[in-house]
Amino acid sequence: MLETATTFLFVPGDREDRFEKALRSDADVVIIDWEASVITSRKEAARQNTISFLKQADGRKIAVRLNPYSGRDFLDDAAALWAIHRSIAGAFLTMVSSPDQVNCSVKALPPSLPLVGMIETAQALIQVDDIAACRPLCRIAFGNMDFQTDLELPPEENVGLIYPSSRLIIASRAAGLPGPIAGATENIADLDHFVASARFERNLGFLAKLCVHPSQLAPARQAFAPSEQEIAWAKQVLEATCDSHAVMIDGRMIDRPVIDRAQKILARAQTRTK
Structure with a gap:
């Protein structure tokens, strides 16, 4: 599922009231987020919400975005995954910085769980070839918003993303992975801007898209799936x-x-x- 999906929709892990609606959407994969959209005091609630929801829902098209390996929350995330790993499509590793970090992360996670590595910093980008070659990963994704913050790039401009995007795309191909997943477009109100960004990303070589609102799914599918x-x-x-x-x-x-x-x-x- 993670290897072939075109559209990925985020839903905050502490907003269990949105899980069912997200799952009924046209997204290929719904990502229940335990990381960026959840404040520290709500992390455990996000985990328990997900576990409870999956007791009564089909999780085959659900993935979970984990907290970074370098933080305390990762170990709690890993422990929670053991309760649901047979029910979900996989997990996203955030703030991946090196192949060693990927390998260390895998040791704490349930075996054979499909994993996507998120490239979100300059440090990760200079090692992206080796990261993509880590066989526990089935795909890589661009965490463009964190990358733009790391390099102090304007969020509404794409020119600064050409080089890192190209590195991800070439690294994926060289490692035998599917085309990578393009990052999120934070501007929800302007769908024309979203369409322009999606076309730009597809022309660079991305084959999928992270979405933050259901309204982005249809234009993302149109941009990334064969017409x-x-x-x-x-x-x-x-x-x-x-x-x-x-x-x-x-x-x-x-x-x-x-x-x-x-x-x-x-x-x-x-x-x-x-």
Whole structure:
């Protein structure tokens, strides 16, 4: 689920009244957040809310965002996961800083739990190749808001995110991971801004998106999932190249790299229909 999902929706762990609504949304994965949206005094409530909810709900499309390994709350998070790990899709490791940290985190967590590593600082970025190669991770995600804070970047501008985004995308590919998950867009009121950000991220190579409001799910899916036009084009390419890998379609040269691209589009589209 975490490897193939396109849309991820956050819900605060201390707002149990929102869990059911989030689960009924069109999100591929709902992330119950025990970290950034929950104040310290409410962390335990967030854990217990999640455990209680999963006793009566299907958690197969639920993931949990954990607190950073460097803090005291991580150990409490890890202990709570043992009660629910067989019921959920996986967990997000926050503030991942090194491969060693990933490996140490895994030792405290239930075995075989799918994990996404969040790259959120300059320190993490310079080690992202080695982090992505840590086999406990099934995917990496960009914690863009913390990254922007770390580097004092303006939150409404994308130019400062081109380099780190490219590093994540290349590291994921080199490590054999699915395309990474783009970070959250904090501006909820302006959907045009969200659409522009999502298109920018997709053009860089991200294949999924973190969302902070249900209104962002539909435009995120449209931006990151193969469009009907892409699917039609891919089918046309494969049909036209059954007997030759060098043909012309609409004035464009088609050969092996383009055929490979068409096959990947159809593979992603097939995943979306399962």
